[in-house]
Amino acid sequence: MESLEIKTVEMHTGGEPVRIVVSGMPPIIGKTIIEKMNYIRDNLDYIRKMLMNEPRGHSDMFGVILVEPDTPEADLGCIFIHNGGYATMCGHVSIAVGRYAVDYGIVKNLKSPETEVTLQCPCGLVKMYVEYSNGKSGITIFKSVPAYVYQLDLEIIVPGFGTTTVDISYGGGFYAVLSASKLGLDLTTSSVEKLKDAGEAVKDAVNKSLKLTHPEGSDLAFMFGVILTDGNDEFSDEPTTQVSVFGHRQVDRSPCGSGTTARVAQQIKRGYMKLNQQRKYQSVIGSVFTGEAIQEVKYGPYDAVIVKISGRSYKTGTSVYTVETDDETGKGFLLS
């Protein structure tokens, strides 16, 4: 532990933190990206706890450990980390890592007006298009893995909130999507604590009533989060607001890239949106991503769509993290 010296680049996307681990990790064993994620989870989880939890992080911290990809198609491999564990996809991090790859010389073939970066994520390859001109990077668009609805109108009993229905949709991770009003909540007036309670309760309820499967195996088949929306599903030029609750009662400050991907697939399936219609998705702090389904594809047995998301990230600093051997508290704790 004492010899750890983890170097990070710190960014945020739409207010959601991105702690990018760029060096200092012990060797990571594994051939595939999933094997690497599982190796870190089983052998190096103390590093996630040290970087995400207090006193170096906080209960809403998010990050990524950069690893060697196992395919020449990818520029970087991404292991996404949060307060409770690991994510198979993360849009807000991908948006930041796209800029990082351009600004820190990871990608050599810089092109204006946009430079392509490919990330290997546990869910698959994610293609980034980073705005780049006059030596400056900017807005990043990503095209994720195929997104699809797993089940519409799943009935669940949510303790403390009643019986309701949710749609289960996949955007690189599985989300339950529902209007906050179905739980008697309002995204503008309900407290963040109440939204966390609801998110946790919905996730538990879905886990009790549904066994998820995924065409590429069980490592991808778990409920990642809950998207509570303002219910404004009909297409409009106005943004629709949503909040993603995931991990250990963690609340996304950004509109949530993978959650937006899942919601676009759900809105297409329900006929609220059409292919090539671009919509604005707003977080509870007012940051905005755009989302658009650009192509229909078949994914295993599912009718899926390829979704394009755009957002903007910013750099906030760099850090070097260490831990002293006798510092038990400094190994990481959560207060909530």
Ligand SMILES: O=C(O)[C@H]1NCC[C@@H]1O
């Ligand atoms: O943008 C996203 O996809 C995410 N943000 C935090 C939780 C999700 O992974």
